[in-house]
Amino acid sequence: MASVFGHTALGATLGILLLPGRQHWHWWVLAAACAFLPDADVVGFKFHVPYASQWGHRGLTHSILAAAVVATVLVGFYSLRRTTQALALARIWGLLFLATASHGVLDAMTTGGLGVAFFSPIDQQRYFFSFRPIQVSPIGIRNFAGQQALRVLVSEAVWVGLPCLVLLLINWLLLSRSQPLEDRAG
Numbered sequence: 001m002a003s004v005f006g007h008t009a010l011g012a013t014l015g016i017l018l019l020p021g022r023q024h025w026h027w028w029v030l031a032a033a034c035a036f037l038p039d040a041d042v043v044g045f046k047f048h049v050p051y052a053s054q055w056g057h058r059g060l061t062h063s064i065l066a067a068a069v070v071a072t073v074l075v076g077f078y079s080l081r082r083t084t085q086a087l088a089l090a091r092i093w094g095l096l097f098l099a100t101a102s103h104g105v106l107d108a109m110t111t112g113g114l115g116v117a118f119f120s121p122i123d124q125q126r127y128f129f130s131f132r133p134i135q136v137s138p139i140g141i142r143n144f145a146g147q148q149a150l151r152v153l154v155s156e157a158v159w160v161g162l163p164c165l166v167l168l169l170i171n172w173l174l175l176s177r178s179q180p181l182e183d184r185a186g
Helices: 004-018 022-046 064-081 086-107 146-178 181-185
Strands: none
Touching (some): 004 086, 004 146, 022 064
């Protein structure tokens, strides 16, 4: 798996890009959390759930269906508490779906593990992308230390952090160019 740092950085970046404006910061935080949420399946190791099972690590929780369910449930709870336009709810749903689904995408780009069950529960096959530059992170906080952790963090800085920064910079440049000149002087 990619580490919590890579997953949350991508989730927060998606939040900033899809719901720009500081007033949406709470959605950025939720998107970062959704991007890491699929790894809740590691609790299965404590209960001796086999890694390769549907309920194992990188199984159902890493699927496209799970991302859709997470987004739907969260938007459903939010819409119960507030009256919000359908278009805004659709944007929020899209953000939370993409943030949650991004987890499997990053994991499929790592150098280890069994692959990602993107199409679970319909198809249990695990997939990797042919481009796998991200060093796999060891499972468990105790195992994330020393040279191994440094190798993972450097890998994620290059393959996740830098692309996120480039996208944020491009977004900022585009937004600043679209503002009237008097608003930029600010």
